[in-house]
Amino acid sequence: MITPAGTTAVGVDVGTTGVKAVLLDEAGRVVADAAEEYPARYVEPDGAEQDPEDWWAATARCVNAVLARARVRPADVCGVGISSQAPSVVVVDRAGSPVRPALLWLDRRGRRACEDRADVTGRVLATTGNRLDAYFAAPKLAWLLAAEPAVGQTGAGVLMANGYVVSRLTGVRSCDTGHAGLTLLADLDTGAWSEQLVDLWGIPRGWLPQVEQPTTVVGRVTAEAARATGLLSGTPVVAGLVDGAAASLEAGLVQHGDVCEMTGQSTVVNAAFEASRLRRDELGTMSVLPYPVPGHHLVYGSMVSTGGILRWFRDEFGDRERQLAGLDGDVFAALDELAGTAPLGSRGLVLLPYFLGERSPVWDPAARGALVGLSMASRRADVVRAILEGTAYGLAHNLEELGRLGLAPRVLRSVGGGARGRTWNQIKADVTGLPVETPEDARGAPVGAALVAAAGVGLIDDLAATVRTRQGVVRRVLPDADRHAAYQRYYSVYRELYPALRRTYDALATLRAELAP
Template sequence: MSRPVVVGVDVGTTSVKAVVVDDTWHVRGQAGEEYPTRYVGATGAEQDPDDWWRATASCVSAALSDAGVASSDVAAVGVSSQAPTVVLLDSDGRPLGPALVWLDRRGQSECARRAGDTDRIVELTGNRPDSYYAAPKLAWLLRENPGLATRAAAMVMANGYVVHRLTGVVSADTTHTGLSLLNDLDAGDWSTELAELWGVPRRWLPPVWEPTAVVGTVRPEAASVTGLAAGTPVIAGLVDGAAASVEAGVVAHGDVCEMTGQSTVVNAAVEVAAARASTGALSVMPYPIPGHHLVFGAMVATGGILRWFRDELTEDSTGDTYAALDALAGTAPLGSGGLVMLPYFLGERSPIWDSDARGAFVGLSLSTSRADLVRAILEGTAYGLAHNLDEMAALNLRPSTLRVVGGGSRGRTWNQIKADVTGVPVEVPAESLGAPVGTALVAAAGVGLLTDLVEVARARYAVGERYEPDPARHTAYRRRYQIYRELYPSLAKVHQMLAELR
């Protein structure tokens, strides 16, 4: 007799990944597929929602084949995604245009228009007004497109679009809603008051479900392209950072993990009452671990800067792998030959919340080597991580270890730099595929295949590698970190002046 499995899908910033997880919580099959992002001017970032669907269908089919399981063995499907990324649908469920990706900063003027409402927005949502969140994006779309309010029937996030294509149901989950600036964090639902504040039609906002809730089943037309069986339960899903945190065993107050891919997000499980003490310097959203929210610091571009260096400043980007760049950085001295990098290449989220900020290499000289530049990227992003951990310390969150997941966790030089800069031991899980696995576990909980998500997530986590901070290097980095902290205030006016010229 065959054993049940669950399918986890993550719609990431650069690709879809799908996994098949069995009832012993091991990965049986996996697949991935990339898609493009279209950058519009200096602050816009868009994707085609149907690219997500095509990649999802392809990856689910390939993962099932890789696992060698029958469609009838699949007990549930879950979808997580980059967030907040918004899509407007017409009355037939078709996208009215491209999705505005979380990277898109064109709504910052909408935040400025509502600056006087900051305290109320933070009171209701736990988050401060910033174009990272969904509401400013929607307000910008409404201002730029007269008549959109009547043409659009619904707004969904990235995972919500894929869930819609799977089931025909329009839905939202509490984690994505928590990153909208349209929500009441305590009520776990939309806020009519905030919808009116941002000018977003209340009828656009779909029913909100807990991540584990089954919102529908796979339709025959979706079954034919994914290899899933029609009628397979589909849960509401969750934000990718929350899913990755579940996979990393972040299940108790004060557990912290760092996820680096295109961006870096440092996530902490925090008891609800303590999370509500956040003043908006960090972000907060509901979390599928009972009694906890996820408090996180999010940087816009970290791994993305390394990719930019590879693609734009090397002659052969195909041969210059991330592993080679990580090794090259290891040949440069601590401090990168006197170079400090600000990692604000597309504005920045926490903790400075400045969409006008831009990246900088400070300290360049004719002796600066290519290895110095690469190491400066790794060090600069580690300084940004330390800055976010400082903000967490203000909430009495001081992790004893830092679990690192995502593509960036494969960089041995980078991991050691993070440990040395922060003074916190860095752990790499023995097995980590990130968000799709966490999503599969949440899906299993949703259909009763597992009864204790906390117990399973904790039991699955095992340390593969551990990087201890070196006291002498940590001392040396503390001096350089103070220089890093001085750079942004010194350059803030310059960033603003340059923004006026863009």
């Protein structure tokens, strides 16, 4: 075990819309935080890309900011952990520089690569626990190697989003077990790369880094990275983890059946699941990845765009809220307050939140958003509330799927940026019929990343015990029985919409592909 040099740990989450960083003390309390947004580029009809340099630059600035705000010396930091959006992949050359923009988890250009391998669906599921789908990393890489042959000639390695930032910090290439589990290249039981699957997807074996446990120290901050981040050269950096797993640690998921939802760009419904109870052929629409709590996997249902829809509304139609919030104000809080002025059901509006296709439970890349029920009486507040309600209906749909696996939570824990919305939390409670609990000081995935770093360097002895004891103070939002009954009727309409629009979605997907500029 490495003896920690300090009594604080830095956690960073490299998200889809931006970086968030926190500094935790030895008691697991957040001492300081920082955040910075960056853009993504959407390539019609199915592409989504990002500049990895944006990840690194935002990370460096946010780490500098938390050190300054907490007024701690670099020597007081004992370790660094990085979580990230997943699976987002970047191909690097021998020097570790990206050869092209990263492919985000949203990118679905690997659809044909999956269709071409449909005959091995059972083998992929049996080995990885996951379905054959373009959401995962291997189909993205297979598409990239076929579409851009130069990448195969100049590339020398592939990294996940957090792995890229770890490599910028340490000069070491690595991949944690959780991210490896989202590639369709790794064995769920052993955590190691499967040679059969690597060959199946045509990925150069030399590209794949060593798979490590999230708490394993994989390297130390270099002198160059120290100058960029303000950290001390030589500070240990652990392998890190997937953002959903990190957020689940903050939410206190440590035993079978614990459930939380994490809302940022997307919403992910996570459940701690004892590995010995997992039956891969029964997962259905759910996905699975290794979890840092020993003996457990994380079973999850993942939507694509939830908080991202609210961000889209903010950017395209939120001028009024931006003016009210001012330069330093929280526009999302203003939108949440606006939604609270609209009635339950948004005056008859129902939104399908499939703005970028959908993962669980429908797994349809052709699906798109729909706002049904508009009339001349509809107001801006109704539309914003419909966004919050529609994403809550999607949450309820995923909870139904967990119920199929025998998981029936008595409470729903909520973390991530979406957990800050008072109106949104009440809607989630009323739609699902479950009490919604949020940590008193919810920060999401970067907290889990810092906890993993603290465990990796010995600042904390027992990760699960620390996660459990952090859950002392929570905000609790109770469902209202009458509102839940009303929402059940709207939810029935919501469930009917996607089947009714499926042929329309397929037709529009064909048009987009044929007529894309």
